[in-house]
Amino acid sequence: MQSEELLFDASDGTCKTYNDLFKRINNDTYYYEIWRYPSFYDFLVNLIKALLNDRVITLIDKDLSSEELVNLGYSTKFEIKHELKQYDNKIVDKRTIIDKILNSRSLITFFTSGTTGIPKKIVHTLSTLTRMVRVGENYKNNVWAIAYNPTHMAGMQVILQALANGNRMVYLFEASNDQIKRSITERGITHISATPTFYRLILSDNTSYPVVKRITLGGEKSDAKLHKLLAISFPNSKINNIYASTELGSLFVSYGENFVVPISIASKVKVKENELLIHSSLLSWHYDDEWYPTGDIVEVIIKKSLTFKFKHRKNEMINVGGYKVNPNEVEEVIRDFPEVREVRIFGKPNSVLGNVLCADIVLNSQKQIEIKEIFKKLKNVLQEYKIPRIIKFIDKIEVTRTGKLSRK
Amino acid sequence: MEEKVKELVNMVLQNCDKYPPKNNISASSRLREDLGLDSFNLAELTVHIEEEFGIDIFEDGLVNTVGEIYFKLS
Numbered sequence: 429m430q431s432e433e434l435l436f437d438a439s440d441g442t443c444k445t446y447n448d449l450f451k452r453i454n455n456d457t458y459y460y461e462i463w464r465y466p467s468f469y470d471f472l473v474n475l476i477k478a479l480l481n482d483r484v485i486t487l488i489d490k491d492l493s494s495e496e497l498v499n500l501g502y503s504t505k506f507e508i509k510h511e512l513k514q515y516d517n518k519i520v521d522k523r524t525i526i527d528k529i530l531n532s533r534s535l536i537t538f539f540t541s542g543t544t545g546i547p548k549k550i551v552h553t554l555s556t557l558t559r560m561v562r563v564g565e566n567y568k569n570n571v572w573a574i575a576y577n578p579t580h581m582a583g584m585q586v587i588l589q590a591l592a593n594g595n596r597m598v599y600l601f602e603a604s605n606d607q608i609k610r611s612i613t614e615r616g617i618t619h620i621s622a623t624p625t626f627y628r629l630i631l632s633d634n635t636s637y638p639v640v641k642r643i644t645l646g647g648e649k650s651d652a653k654l655h656k657l658l659a660i661s662f663p664n665s666k667i668n669n670i671y672a673s674t675e676l677g678s679l680f681v682s683y684g685e686n687f688v689v690p691i692s693i694a695s696k697v698k699v700k701e702n703e704l705l706i707h708s709s710l711l712s713w714h715y716d717d718e719w720y721p722t723g724d725i726v727e728v729i730i731k732k733s734l735t736f737k738f739k740h741r742k743n744e745m746i747n748v749g750g751y752k753v754n755p756n757e758v759e760e761v762i763r764d765f766p767e768v769r770e771v772r773i774f775g776k777p778n779s780v781l782g783n784v785l786c787a788d789i790v791l792n793s794q795k796q797i798e799i800k801e802i803f804k805k806l807k808n809v810l811q812e813y814k815i816p817r818i819i820k821f822i823d824k825i826e827v828t829r830t831g832k833l834s835r836k
Numbered sequence: 837m838e839e840k841v842k843e844l845v846n847m848v849l850q851n852c853d854k855y856p857p858k859n860n861i862s863a864s865s866r867l868r869e870d871l872g873l874d875s876f877n878l879a880e881l882t883v884h885i886e887e888e889f890g891i892d893i894f895e896d897g898l899v900n901t902v903g904e905i906y907f908k909l910s
Binding site for chain 2: 749776778779780781784799800803804807812813815817818
């Protein structure tokens with residue numbers, strides 16, 4: 429592994445150096461404003477070209493279909509290409525490229541993942557995107573795993589953190605579980621930021637990764653059991669949760685289950701009817717009302733310091749026969765069963781109840797349990813309406829484009 | 837078809853500890869009153885029946901007896 433390595437792509441074995449990047453930056457005379465890019469390296473180079481030239485760029489998912497593109501307001505063309513002037517002063521060192529990227533005046537458009545209906549366009553500047561990026565000598569040798577979709581907020585946060593310090597990136601987002609596990613060890617990864625679902629799917633009984641120094645969880649509610657498992661598999665890591673969204677960028681970090689609002693933004697955060705509201709001055713675009721509803725339902729632990737716990741998304745509740753079920757709560761209970769490796773709770777439209785609660789379960793290898801037994805166990809701990817009635821054992825859990833458990 | 841429906845009904849009864857039913861399952865057995873199925877059980881049953889036969893038996897209204905299920909599926 430060269431110290432000037434920019435990227436290793438675990439899904440196809442691509443290795444690229446910063447020198448490879450400089451060559452492209454200094455010689456290419458075009459960039460794509462919209463592109464259904466073929467590989468992560470292509471995506472990265474294109475993004476950097478846009479940033480260096482202060483150009484606009486719109487990030488779309490690699491696997492977007494023509495139909496989806498049309499629904500987002502674009503013609504069925506997957507690309508809009510623009511010319512670039514070649515640089516007079518060639519870039520040959522990391523420091524220059526990093527400074528230019530961090531000071532870019534580009535506008536970057538994201539699409540929300542659209543789990544609640546039609547995806548929205550959200551435009552960010554480097555200023556809002558780098559709010560929590562830390563630069564320094566201490567970070568010089570970090571090796572970052574890219575475990576999020578690069579075209580969404582969380583992925584972008586990690587990419588910018590890595591680029592800001594000239595770190596090596598290891599692209600894991602499209603890799604298989606085996607490739608991921610191997611890469612963590614073989615590529616010397618020190619920092620991982622991913623969804624709880626990602627971690628649960630790669631955690632096995634025995635493998636330990638002593639080189640990893642930092643584990644960050646984001647995008648979904650995590651739980652104490654997962655933190656315990658992570659502490660075992662990543663014995664030398666600090667573990668924390670990050671609160672971020674496409675609309676807001678990154679806002680708070682927690683250690684343990686509770687988030688504490690930093691004093692610097694304390695006056696810009698409040699809770700109303702259990703929903704977290706953020707002052708519109710923290711948004712990167714104009715919002716009509718003063719307070720922006722995040723759609724996150726929280727439980728306030730300490731009112732004075734605004735210490736809170738994330739409960740669920742407002743629209744995540746599943747209506748079963750008139751009762752509202754929090755899928756996270758049911759998942760937590762089922763994950764406690766030693767036989768269960770991962771579970772996904774979702775609703776399926778049903779003529780009798782409106783929605784019937786379903787569970788897809790991945791068992792730990794070599795463990796067996798009958799569906800009847802699961803029902804029995806659940807009856808002891810959950811109210812009737814919270815018990816999933818359709819239980820299936822599967823090999824692979826369904827996740828969204830942003831790596832979270834699908835609720836469909 | 838009737839045998840399969842009875843099999844599915846029995847499976848739902850077993851899952852909720854209401855098995856065996858007080859009387860044998862016949863066409864005149866009422867789902868709620870005789871077999872003790874509640875809304876959650878019925879919802880489960882409709883899913884299994886739809887997966888097996890491709891028909892949502894509750895789609896256009898209530899089904900009260902096992903015989904009515906046979907009717908909808910024939």
